[in-house]
Amino acid sequence: MxxxxxxxxxxxxxxxxxxxxxxxxxxxxxxxxxxxxxxxxxxxxxxxxxxxxxxxxxxxxxxxxxxxxxxxxxxxxxxIAFVPENMGIFGGLTIEENLILATKTGQFDQTRLDRVWELFPAMKTFWTKQAWSLSGGQKQMLAVSRAIIEQRDxxxxxxxxxxxxxxxxxxxxxxxxxxxxxxxxxxxxxxxxxxxxxxxxxxxxxxxxxxxxxxxxxxxxxxxxxxxxxxxxx
Amino acid sequence: MDQVNKLIERLGGVYLLPVAVSLIALVLIGVPSSWVTLTVAGLAMGMMIFLMASGLSLVFGLMDVLNFGHSAFVSFGAFIAASVLAWLGGWLGSDSIILNSMAILAAFIAAFQFGLAAGWFFETVVIKPVYHDHLRQILITMGALIVAEQMILAIWGGAPMSVPRPSFLEGAFLIGDVAIEIYRVYALILGGLVYIALYLTLNRTRIGLLIRAGVENREMVEALGFRIDRLFVGVFMAGSALAAMGGVMWAGYETLITPALGAEMMIVVFIVVIIGGLGSIEGTLLGAIMVGLVANYVGFLAPKLALASNMILMMVILLWRPNGLKPAVK
Missing domain, CATH: 3.40.50.300 (P-loop containing nucleotide triphosphate hydrolases)
Structure with missing residues (x-):
């Protein structure tokens, strides 16, 4: 289909x-x-x-x-979620804030959050860090995490x-x-x-x-x- | 040099700057009582300018809009407050602090509501057609400032207008041989409260989170499902209302206002926003305090340089930090 x-x-x-x-x-x-x-x-x-x-x-x-x-x-x-070439992360916001912005209700669905942490453990490790301080790979992980923190088609x-x-x-x-x-x-x-x-x-x-x-x-x-x-x- | 920068960052970074400037001023002034008076005056002035500038910083940061008409809201706020206070002269002249405060509150509410309504009108009619076009933004908003000044002339006339103050805000505290004007302390407290409210809104609420994210990357905020244009209208209205409140404070501080107030304040407001770093409330506060302190210290130490002091401060800071003291992360 x-x-x-x-x-x-x-x-x-x-x-x-x-x-x-x-x-x-x-x-x-x-x-x-x-x-x-x-x-x-x-x-x-x-x-x-x-x-x-x-x-x-x-x-x-x-x-x-x-x-x-x-x-x-x-x-x-x-x-539809979008992960742009420049990743589009918000550097002045923490990882938690970056992810919560991508939720529909402003609340995390714990099951989905656990899945994100399982796929990208660095997201849990640096949860309260500002995104600008992450490495390039971690920023990309954050960008992808943001796309999957809610169910998208x-x-x-x-x-x-x-x-x-x-x-x-x-x-x-x-x-x-x-x-x-x-x-x-x-x-x-x-x-x-x-x-x-x-x-x-x-x-x-x-x-x-x-x-x-x-x-x-x-x-x-x-x-x-x-x-x-x-x-x-x- | 790197090690010096790291040490400065560890000690408080750019937040140390007002402290350093104050200490240098203490050495140059030499008289502690004068220094305290000037410092309080500088901080109070800084807080009033912060009220005027904070909205402009967010408006530029969020939508890349250069609004040279921003200080029109300052003028209108000042004149509306003057009219309300004149109309409530009975309350203002009363011995009751409650009635005095009610008159001031009424002036603030009137200016704030005007700021909200005028901000909505200004954004919808003047700003919206020129999004993404800086040259036209400058031309049309400067034109709007001139129109606003002419409207004030038409409504209130060209003569300077006196702004009555309640008796409980007149006079000064005397601590030893240090005299501190009560109105300045009042401005300091009110400005501080507005800053705390703004800080909590931006850092503890979802709408604040959206504004901070939008300042960094508005396209991505839209790609996450939020209409940044609608958010922007709200921010523009709030920014205009804050500027009008700043106008009320400034009117009470100067006690004599003219229709040229907006044009005079526009330069200072832009200097503060540029020094602080576009899109950052912390930066705007820092920039406003620096401008307030430097204007007062230089006015005392070298009166002939007072007019140029803001420009010199801006040049020095931009040479050191081209993006301002505390810019929003882009």
């Missing part, structure tokens, strides 16, 4: 046309990976879904509902492995695998090893257009396609 559909989506930022024609269907469950070179339009795609940049023309539907012209806050309240995650140490990337992959059992993840990633270890379905964006879409297994098997779309050597 399709959870999210992008239909001939075009997005302009100022006078520049960044997305020319993006059409993808993200099925419910698992990890859908968006790949592409730098500047291809991956981040713009996620921001357009969240309503941070408005696509025009084209449409975005979530569970069959047209969300193209909804305000970002209303899109989030439908059950879809999490948009933008390049979560950027600048992280290999050991942290492994931990992040394990966490994403577990999260994707209950929540669909739309993952933008340049780290192909990381992406292929998680993705079930995928698409490649090139110059603001969908250049390829299919299953990750088929794409991994086609070295020639990888080389042509991502410049990955076999």
């Amino acid at each position: 399709t959870l999210l559909s992008l239909n001939s989506m075009k997005t302009n930022i100022g006078q520049y046309s960044v997305l020319h024609d993006i059409s993808i269907n993200v099925p419910e469950g698992g990890v859908f990976v968006l790949l592409g070179r730098n500047g291809a339009g991956k981040t713009t795609t996620l921001r357009s879904i969240m309503g941070l940049w408005k696509p025009s023309p084209g449409s975005v539907t979530f569970r069959g509902q047209d969300i193209t012209n909804l305000h970002t806050a209303d899109i989030a309240r439908l059950g 879809l999490i948009l995650i933008d390049e979560p492995t950027k600048g992280l140490a290999p050991s942290i990337i492994d931990a992040m992959a394990d966490a994403f695998r577990e999260i994707s059992e209950t929540t669909t993840i739309l993952l933008v990633e340049q780290n192909f090893q990381f992406a292929k270890s998680l993705g079930r379905d995928m698409a490649v964006i090139d110059d603001g257009r969908i250049a390829h879409a299919g299953t990750m297994a088929d794409f991994v098997a086609d070295k020639e396609l990888q080389e042509s779309l991502l410049s990955l050597s076999a």
